Amino acid sequence: MTCTLFNLLLLSLVLGVLGQSQPSGQPQPTSNITDVKPPAENITGALNELKGILTRMESILTNTSENTRRLATAVLHNFNCTEKICCPYPYSRVVDECFYVSSISLNWPDARQYCQGMTGDLASPRNLYGLKSFIISTAGYIKAILGGKNNTPGTSEWTWMDGRPINSSLWAFGEPNDYSGTEICVDIDTNMHLMLNDDSCLKIQRFVCQYYSPK
Numbered sequence: 001m002t003c004t005l006f007n008l009l010l011l012s013l014v015l016g017v018l019g020q021s022q023p024s025g026q027p028q029p030t031s032n033i034t035d036v037k038p039p040a041e042n043i044t045g046a047l048n049e050l051k052g053i054l055t056r057m058e059s060i061l062t063n064t065s066e067n068t069r070r071l072a073t074a075v076l077h078n079f080n081c082t083e084k085i086c087c088p089y090p091y092s093r094v095v096d097e098c099f100y101v102s103s104i105s106l107n108w109p110d111a112r113q114y115c116q117g118m119t120g121d122l123a124s125p126r127n128l129y130g131l132k133s134f135i136i137s138t139a140g141y142i143k144a145i146l147g148g149k150n151n152t153p154g155t156s157e158w159t160w161m162d163g164r165p166i167n168s169s170l171w172a173f174g175e176p177n178d179y180s181g182t183e184i185c186v187d188i189d190t191n192m193h194l195m196l197n198d199d200s201c202l203k204i205q206r207f208v209c210q211y212y213s214p215k
């Protein structure tokens, strides 16, 4: 009897608990859709994922830009070019200039005509030591005509073909000396550290042409 009473009390207690935890069978009110809000952790996760995507895209674009730059540099180098100038055959690129060292020998006026026939002129190097190194590596230690001249003999107004004054620190020791009294044309002696010399325009020598890209 005692056991039966205990069982009844236990059953009542369970039913009471179930009655509190579950709805009474009446339909629950439906929430308005505008009241539905995504959990904050989902928004944070989506933003982090988007941030990761943007970071990867930025990395891809950066690598693409760098690879494009390297490709352009390689193409320019392959075609004997820099960003400033391309050197068509038979010119060679020396720093940012294009030079050709002749195998034949001519006097200064004929050498200039030869260079102009190659869409160039006698060399007016901005990087004289670069040109000197190029001459030595391709032709050895030689003397060669350059595009420098004194258009007003008897003065020190030495200029390159492009009109720039010739730097006086580049003359060889004792030059220009106008030794023959007719030395108004410039040549280079690659044996010398200071390498420029005034010489007769009629002296037959090898020469250096320079190419100028069309403007």
Ligand SMILES: [Ca+2]
Pocket: 175, 176, 177, 178, 179, 183, 197, 198, 199
């Ligand atoms: Ca001289």
